[in-house]
Amino acid sequence: MSGQVGAGLAPAHGGQPQGVAPTWLDAEDLRWAARHWATRIGVRLREVHIRPMTTKWASMSTAGRLTLNSDLLALPRATGEYVIVHELVHLLAPNHGKVFKSFMAAYLPDWEERERSLNEGGGHIPSGG
Numbered sequence: 001m002s003g004q005v006g007a008g009l010a011p012a013h014g015g016q017p018q019g020v021a022p023t024w025l026d027a028e029d030l031r032w033a034a035r036h037w038a039t040r041i042g043v044r045l046r047e048v049h050i051r052p053m054t055t056k057w058a059s060m061s062t063a064g065r066l067t068l069n070s071d072l073l074a075l076p077r078a079t080g081e082y083v084i085v086h087e088l089v090h091l092l093a094p095n096h097g098k099v100f101k102s103f104m105a106a107y108l109p110d111w112e113e114r115e116r117s118l119n120e121g122g123g124h125i126p127s128g129g
């Protein structure tokens, strides 16, 4: 769905080992994904910051400022996407109730599975976060 680039553009030493979930190329890649999802969900994302965070994976302000934990760069793209979509959906639904879950299911049908793999990795998105 996201239109991978052809073989010609990959660096000679690059490429992910087969069978391993692809991770993010760099912070810019993650930032781009956040903007892409904001457009898709139809929310206004004013700023994206990526920095080390000790207590959570991300935070979203009502003013449209998204901060992502730089540790996400080491995790599979599917997991980072879940964190991004989770935070953006909070602009539509402030808590984790029914509305929140229906938005998550609409944008990421396998979001519960992604959430599980994030939690298994030692992280947790606190409620309200």
Ligand SMILES: [Zn+2]
Binding pocket: 086, 090, 096, 125, 126, 127, 128, 129
């Ligand atoms: Zn949340």
